[in-house]
Amino acid sequence: MRMQDAVNVEDFRRLARRRLPRAVFDALEGGAGDEVSLRRNRAAFDRIEFRPRPLADVAKRDLSTTVFGERLSMPIMLAPTGASRLARSAAEIAVARAAARADVVYMQSTVAAFPLEDVAASSTGSLWYQLYLPPDRAGLGDLLRRIAAAGYRALAITIDTSILGNRERDTRNRLMSRPPRPRIVLQGAGKPAWATDFLRGKADYLRGRLGTAPPDAPSQLSLDQTRDTIMAASDCVTWEDVERVRALWTGPLIIKGLMRGDECDRLVEMGVDGVVVSNHGGRQLDGVPATIDVLPEVVDAAAGRLTVFLDGGVRRGNDAAKALALGAAGVFVGRPYLYGLAAGGEAGVVRMIELLREELDRAMALLGAATVADLDRTLVSGARVPGAPGPAGR
Ligand SMILES: Cc1cc2nc3c(=O)[nH]c(=O)nc-3n(C[C@H](O)[C@H](O)[C@H](O)COP(=O)(O)O)c2cc1C
Known part of the structure; x- marks a missing residue:
């Protein structure tokens, strides 16, 4: 199969x-x-059923929505993924360009191959920034000033990585071991297109072909550095940290990784603007529920005071429609755009986004929802809505 297919x-x-x-x-x-x-x-999305209202007039449909005062072409956005460079050496720069071309929000990760200024300079689109706090909190003010000066519009603090999750596939593969294990080298040699890009990427960047960084700009291009950044990033974030960031960051502030409703009141009191219901794509604490099963609880607890987003398992526009119907203001996808990036670089990410857009548009038409605001809870059944009757309620 080719990418076009x-x-x-x-x-x-x-x-x-x-x-x-x-x-x-x-x-x-x-x-x-x-x-x-x-x-x-994934399984929880499949359990939820649609209850369409087909007699609604859906001849004209509008997927756009407004979030934090910003008009978005659609409520599907790109989640932060560290180590995107493993998929393609152009990494965050390719993703940011694709997001701009497709007119969707890209939330860039702290664990990036390129300086945040480079990514911002390469894109005309709407960029948000995902923050892992620097271990030395004294550097926080400077970092937040850099993020704001580069033009990132919203900031998300990820709270579910007090330490790194138990990724047994990575432990077994020992991907990051130095020197690389012979098995890894052989695997790389067996994928020459990937290996050429991976090795050439650093040289290209250093020659200044990508980005606009001065030659001495900090970059995190090697796997060793990526590993170090991930380790350093895995740090406890506390309520005090949220307070600290809130005092320094004037734009919209989001907490990413909330998995229960009863923390919403305190977040509202602290002046947080939004939350992402997220379990880090199942990569941190194994055993937590599906995010779509927690979403209604958080939406109800937020009671309109926080903008609620969701990520985890969204693979179809139809999944996005289910989350939006259950009260999400928008959804993020992680792995789907990494697949697009690996398969076709910037063009692959654009195509992947357009497929999701077509699916969301079709789902809305067939549901009888002409606008995002028309997506409401009556259009789905089988969700875990607090207080709802039936076996799915709890
Ligand atoms: C390879 C990979 C790297 C990730 N890196 C980060 C990260 O640096 N920061 C973060 O907040 N979330 C990170 N995440 C989690 C995503 O932001 C998001 O929560 C998750 O991918 C959503 O699930 P999905 O992949 O099923 O769409 C990562 C996810 C993946 C798959």
């Missing part, structure tokens, strides 16, 4: 699996422990 995210997944060395594919694809939460994220 891919008709859905699963096709992009197959293309990515074919292009990447096994250990690299595992690193992007895998979850924590027994991968129970990873599977739950």
Whole structure:
């Protein structure tokens, strides 16, 4: 199959699996422990059913929405993924350009191959920034000033990585070991297109072909550095940290990784603007519920005071429609765009986004929802809505 023939995210997944060395594919694809939460994220979407209202007039449809005062072409966005460079050496720069071309929000990860200024300079689109706090909190003010000066519009603090999850696929593959294990080298040699890009990427960047960084700009291009950044990033974030960031960051502030409703009041009191219901794509605490099963609880607890987003397991526009119907203001996808990036670089990410857009548009038409605001809870059944009757309620 060629990229042009891919008709859905699963096709992009197959293309990515074919292009990447096994250990690299595992690193992007895998979850924590027994991968129970990873599977739950998907299974829970499949359990939810649509209840269409087909007589509504859907001849004209509008997928746009407004979030934090910003008009978005659609409520599907790109989640932060560290180590995107494993998929393609152009990494965050390719993703940011694709997001701008497709007119969707890209939330860039702290664990990036390029300086945040480079990514911002390469894109005309709407960029948000995902923050892992620097271990030395004294540097926080400077970092937040850099993020704001570069033009990132919203900031998300990820709270579910006090330490790194138990990614057994990575432990087994020992992807990051130095020197690389012979098996990894052989796997790389067996995927020459990937290996050439991976090795050339650093040289290209240093020659200044990508980005606009001064030659001495900090970059985190090597796997060693990526590993170090991930380790450093895995740090306890506390309520005091949220307070500290809130005092320094004037734009919209989001907490990413909330998995229960009873923390919403305190977040509202602290002046937080939004939350992402997320279990880190099943990569951190194995055993937590599917995010779509927690979403109604958080939406109800937020009671309109927080903008609620969701990520985890969204593989179809139809999944996005279900989350929006259950009260999400928007959804993020992680692995789907990494598949697009691996399969076709910037063009692959654009195509993947357009497939999701077409699916969301079709789902809305067939549901009888002409606008995003028309997507409401009456359009779905089988969700875990607090207080709802029936076996699915709790
Ligand atoms: C390879 C990979 C790297 C990730 N890196 C980060 C990260 O650096 N920061 C973060 O907040 N979340 C990170 N995440 C989690 C995503 O932001 C998101 O929560 C998750 O991928 C959503 O699930 P999905 O992949 O099923 O769409 C990562 C996920 C993957 C798959």
